[in-house]
Amino acid sequence: MNPDAGKFYGISTACRMMGVSRAAYYKWTHRKVTxxxxxxxxxxxxxxxxxxxxxxxxxxxxxxxxxx
CATH class of the missing domain: 4.10.910 (30s ribosomal protein s13; domain 2)
Incomplete structure (x- = not known):
């Protein structure tokens, strides 16, 4: 959550902040749980x-x- 605006970040912004690609994020969200x-x-x-x-x-x- 953005502490200044009180709103959630979008996926693109969050990925950019964390240094991961959107493709890697979506691949991770659809992975099989080990x-x-x-x-x-x-x-x-x-x-x-x-x-x-x-x-x-x-x-x-x-x-x-x-x-x-």
């Missing part, structure tokens, strides 16, 4: 689900020993 990315998303979903329900020490134990 198994690794799916695993990372599952972990992230678990973290979000547990956030606020357990303490940090409990969370650490849960991450280190998920089947206990």
């Amino acid at each position: 198994v690794h990315e799916q695993e990372n998303q599952a972990i992230w979903d678990d973290i979000i689900e547990l956030k606020g329900r357990i303490t940090t020490p409990q969370f650490t134990i849960q991450v280190q020993h998920p089947d206990d």
Whole structure:
């Protein structure tokens, strides 16, 4: 979002700011999600689900020993 105007940037402007071509951006948006990315998303979903329900020490134990 453009902090000065309070509006979202267009794809062309955002790509130019990030130094990537529009073609590369659209190729990235249509890629197949890898198994690794799916695993990372599952972990992230678990973290979000547990956030606020357990303490940090409990969370650490849960991450280190998920089947206990």
